[in-house]
Amino acid sequence: MQVVSISAFGGPEELRFGEVPTPIAGPGQVLIKVEAIGLNLGDAIIRSGRSGLQLPMPFIPGGEVAGTVAAVGDGVSGLSVGDRVLGAIFAEPRLDGGYAEFVALSSDVAFRLPAAVSFDVAVALAVQGLTAELLLERNPVAGKSVLVHSAAGGVGQLLVRLARHGGAGRITGTVGSAAKRDAAMSAGADQVVVSATPDWGTGAPGPYDVIFDAAGGEITAASLPLLAPEGRYAVYGGASGIYPSFSPAQMAGVTAAAQTIAGFSLWSLLGDPARRGPALRASYGRLFGAVADGSLTVDIGHRFALADAAEAHRLIESRGSVGKIVLVP
Numbered sequence: 001m002q003v004v005s006i007s008a009f010g011g012p013e014e015l016r017f018g019e020v021p022t023p024i025a026g027p028g029q030v031l032i033k034v035e036a037i038g039l040n041l042g043d044a045i046i047r048s049g050r051s052g053l054q055l056p057m058p059f060i061p062g063g064e065v066a067g068t069v070a071a072v073g074d075g076v077s078g079l080s081v082g083d084r085v086l087g088a089i090f091a092e093p094r095l096d097g098g099y100a101e102f103v104a105l106s107s108d109v110a111f112r113l114p115a116a117v118s119f120d121v122a123v124a125l126a127v128q129g130l131t132a133e134l135l136l137e138r139n140p141v142a143g144k145s146v147l148v149h150s151a152a153g154g155v156g157q158l159l160v161r162l163a164r165h166g167g168a169g170r171i172t173g174t175v176g177s178a179a180k181r182d183a184a185m186s187a188g189a190d191q192v193v194v195s196a197t198p199d200w201g202t203g204a205p206g207p208y209d210v211i212f213d214a215a216g217g218e219i220t221a222a223s224l225p226l227l228a229p230e231g232r233y234a235v236y237g238g239a240s241g242i243y244p245s246f247s248p249a250q251m252a253g254v255t256a257a258a259q260t261i262a263g264f265s266l267w268s269l270l271g272d273p274a275r276r277g278p279a280l281r282a283s284y285g286r287l288f289g290a291v292a293d294g295s296l297t298v299d300i301g302h303r304f305a306l307a308d309a310a311e312a313h314r315l316i317e318s319r320g321s322v323g324k325i326v327l328v329p
Contacts, residue, residue: 031102032069135159146170152173183322306328
């Protein structure tokens with residue numbers, strides 16, 4: 001089968017198109033004929049070596065695929081050849097194998113897709129939709145004012161859409177450039193400001209009951225003063241290269257205002273096998289159902305052939321993309 005792999009950490013040029021033996025479905029596994037591969041910024045971070053992970057080389061990136069079941073291993077029930085599925089490779093949990101024509105993975109992390117959910121949409125929901133859905137489950141927004149950073153990004157757009165669907169009050173989004181404003185507005189934000197300007201906070205006056213921050217760095221420093229008393233500041237990444245941090249003086253203010261700093265990562269859930277399967281099945285059920293009934297739309301911004309994965313990585317690292325980037329074998 002055809003794959004894209006790396007043999008050394010580095011730039012997008014390290015992604016090489018080639019062939020390896022097609023895997024087989026072992027006991028408890030299904031083999032998926034891949035129709036869509038989801039690209040995430042984390043793929044580029046891993047490829048560059050900035051993740052700090054020590055990985056066996058050659059390494060095939062990719063943690064989310066969608067396609068049809070091509071074979072079923074011993075002991076598998078509930079799935080059959082021909083079923084349309086989302087393959088949540090990342091949930092096994094592992095970080096490899098997705099940039100390929102076929103993927104073998106545990107049947108426990110292969111989720112059947114309704115007819116209304118396309119393969120492209122499925123991979124857009126795999127990590128980003130799951131992250132948004134679980135963030136909102138842990139940080140309720142019904143009737144509350146909400147600030148969503150990176151509101152034109154994959155998770156950000158879905159946070160805005162799901163927050164609106166969930167009954168949020170005023171929703172303000174921030175974006176990195178004026179070119180992305182329309183994407184955040186179309187997702188359902190009431191107001192969008194460009195956070196690249198030093199004084200962006202004056203254009204998005206608080207207070208906000210809930211703030212979602214995956215940026216860190218200067219964004220966090222400017223955002224915390226906008227949090228309402230008893231508000232929740234949800235941290236789920238450090239896309240700026242600097243995770244959100246808070247000084248002793250800031251934490252004293254958080255304490256005085258009875259505010260909550262709430263960290264979130266999928267890894268705490270994925271590392272607990274007893275919780276993982278039921279939680280993911282419930283979240284994907286809600287997400288797929290929302291797509292099927294028309295209450296949730298998902299933007300697919302760019303589609304690249306698998307052989308052009310390097311170009312897709314250059315685009316996502318440029319921060320110029322809007323909507324999900326999908327690779328197609």
